[in-house]
Amino acid sequence: MSDRVHVLLVDDQPLVRAGLRVLMADSPDLAVVGEAGTGAEAVRLARDLRPDVIVMDVRMPGMDGIEATRIVTAGPGAPRVLILTTFDDDEYVYGALRSGASGFLVKDMALDDILAAIRVVAAGDALIAPGVTRRLIEEFAARPEPGPPSLPPRALAGVTAREREVLALVGRGLSNGEIAQRLHISAATAKAHVARLFTKLDARDRVQLVILAYEAGLAP
Template sequence: MTDVPRPVRVVLADDQPLVRSGLRVLMADHPDLLVVGEAATGTEAVRLVAENGPDVVVMDIRMPGMDGIEATRRITAGPATTRVLILTTFDEDDHVYGALRAGASGFAVKDMALEDILAAVRVVAAGDALIAPGVTRRLIADFAARPQAAPVGVPRPVEGITEREREVLVLVGRGRSNTEIAGDLFITVATAKSHVSRLLTKLGARDRVQLVITAYEAGLVTPSHG
């Protein structure tokens, strides 16, 4: 008898009941996804994670009381292995940097196709990271505008990586996939993936999103070259 894979257990956190309902109904048609809780506030999301230990929280940013960024910070700082996918609207994405720095593993927007949102949940659940197309440049620009950004020409050095790994880190910072990195550097996809894995280990990064942040905090990626 073939073992049936355990479904990805999901908590939906959004203060709009219609959004939660739509996602719940959509996921009900996909046996590999299982909604185990719904939250209308960040406080409820944190509680549901503690009670249910879901694989992924689909998290809105703007909610009453504790917002999605603080909820994400508390969830990722806790003992649970739950990962957070931020789902919000483009006109509210000025908080992208804060959400990812808080520990989110992905950032998707509500005007994406519903199937793409489900695909994003699966990507994050599998331990990878995802940033919606078009968000990486906004993320870099947002970081560059922040007062704590390193002055131009005075990047914080990244220690302990090879020159090839530095090249890969730059491309990751520009939002390139493993396949695109392989094409850019004339290496195999497997080799590109191996370089990314070593970067994660050497830099103590949880996932690809943190590598993106590291790349432009180190000055390896700038808004004009993002």
């Protein structure tokens, strides 16, 4: 199993976990290494099993998925977390953006899209379910946290004009390939620009770049 993506399933509904487990059983590159029904159990299993990706529900008894995400993503070598949500019902899911989540899955997504999302996140990228990006970020932007903004204007001082263009397109939910097409550059060049943005803006992943693009006014 060393070449497979190790996945921890976290949901308080056994039927949801069972469905995801059956779905992944037919995928030779994915392996379910554990299941949890609470946030606290997810934290314990994440430490014991060291999965590559955690598919994390938001609403669970006791510790919710947002707090569990904050804990398991703290520190080096942390697993990637995909938030699993009904979205329309989860008002506080936006907090997961600040808690270290690498993306969002909606429970009514097509099964193949869920598997694809797990692979994308495992590869080191981040993903927000199609159709959710703009609404999610706009809601987030309307709920500022107290304290200074996370991206003051001077933070963009070292970002080139081309990188600003790339950041704006990331903020609109475009992939590296789509950015390359839009800017008439190679996919490798687009990827390099994104990588430099990670470094210059001290962003953990693509979800944070999306947030930063909105906070900087680059992705209205």
